[in-house]
Amino acid sequence: MKNKAEIREEIWDQLTEQKLGRFPFPLHGRIPNFKGSEIAAKYVTQLDVYKEAKVIKVNPDAPQLPLRAQAIKDGKIVLIPTPRLKAGFIEIRPENVPPGEERKATSLSNMKKYGQELALKDLPRVDLFVVGAVAVHQDGSRVGKGEGYADREYAILRELGNPEIPIITTVHSIQFIDEPFPADKFDIVSDWVATEKGIYKVETTRTKPEGIVWERVTEQERKDMPVLEEIWAIKEEGKSK
Numbered sequence: 001m002k003n004k005a006e007i008r009e010e011i012w013d014q015l016t017e018q019k020l021g022r023f024p025f026p027l028h029g030r031i032p033n034f035k036g037s038e039i040a041a042k043y044v045t046q047l048d049v050y051k052e053a054k055v056i057k058v059n060p061d062a063p064q065l066p067l068r069a070q071a072i073k074d075g076k077i078v079l080i081p082t083p084r085l086k087a088g089f090i091e092i093r094p095e096n097v098p099p100g101e102e103r104k105a106t107s108l109s110n111m112k113k114y115g116q117e118l119a120l121k122d123l124p125r126v127d128l129f130v131v132g133a134v135a136v137h138q139d140g141s142r143v144g145k146g147e148g149y150a151d152r153e154y155a156i157l158r159e160l161g162n163p164e165i166p167i168i169t170t171v172h173s174i175q176f177i178d179e180p181f182p183a184d185k186f187d188i189v190s191d192w193v194a195t196e197k198g199i200y201k202v203e204t205t206r207t208k209p210e211g212i213v214w215e216r217v218t219e220q221e222r223k224d225m226p227v228l229e230e231i232w233a234i235k236e237e238g239k240s241k
């Protein structure tokens with residue numbers, strides 16, 4: 001069985017060699033932007049779970065930009081985690097985005113101009129969790145770029161009292177694989193996978209994490225991610241009440 005690192009390199013190589021990626025380059029080392037991301041986003045918008053969602057968390061990477069923009073057009077509140085969770089989450093409300101500027105507003109370079117940074121205690125309940133990936137297995141297990149931020153984002157929302165959240169991943173079809181790989185208990189698992197060829201409901205026996213596995217959080221991670229200190233303080237305050 002290949003490990004996640006081997007699968008990452010294999011998928012990055014395939015996307016590059018088959019010219020299935022788009023800017024930014026290189027595709028290696030990041031959630032790769034893939035040709036057909038707009039089509040995958042359209043498939044997501046056809047799901048009832050999307051139509052019924054009022055607040056959607058979407059990662060800030062390039063391949064999910066079409067979905068972020070469409071969510072604003074559809075009148076949904078979009079939560080975007082800041083890179084490496086340095087500043088928590090940015091909330092973009094559709095009423096603050098002029099018509100025609102949805103793509104610009106939800107881009108990584110402009111999201112702070114159109115949205116506002118929220119303290120964790122002020123985050124709204126999230127109805128849908130959208131995440132990119134380097135690869136996704138047919139059982140919903142996901143390979144990210146190796147830094148664990150998407151898993152941590154989901155765990156933070158659960159720590160704040162959010163009930164289990166449906167998860168959707170959008171990738172190119174060659175990133176949707178049938179080769180198994182080892183998964184950890186803190187890894188998120190997708191409920192749907194959308195590609196340029198369609199959207200697929202995942203059948204899995206894995207469960208989503210219920211919160212942060214604090215014994216795996218290092219002192220350095222706490223320093224690098226102030227939100228971890230913030231959420232720890234919220235938990236401790238709750239215990240004292």
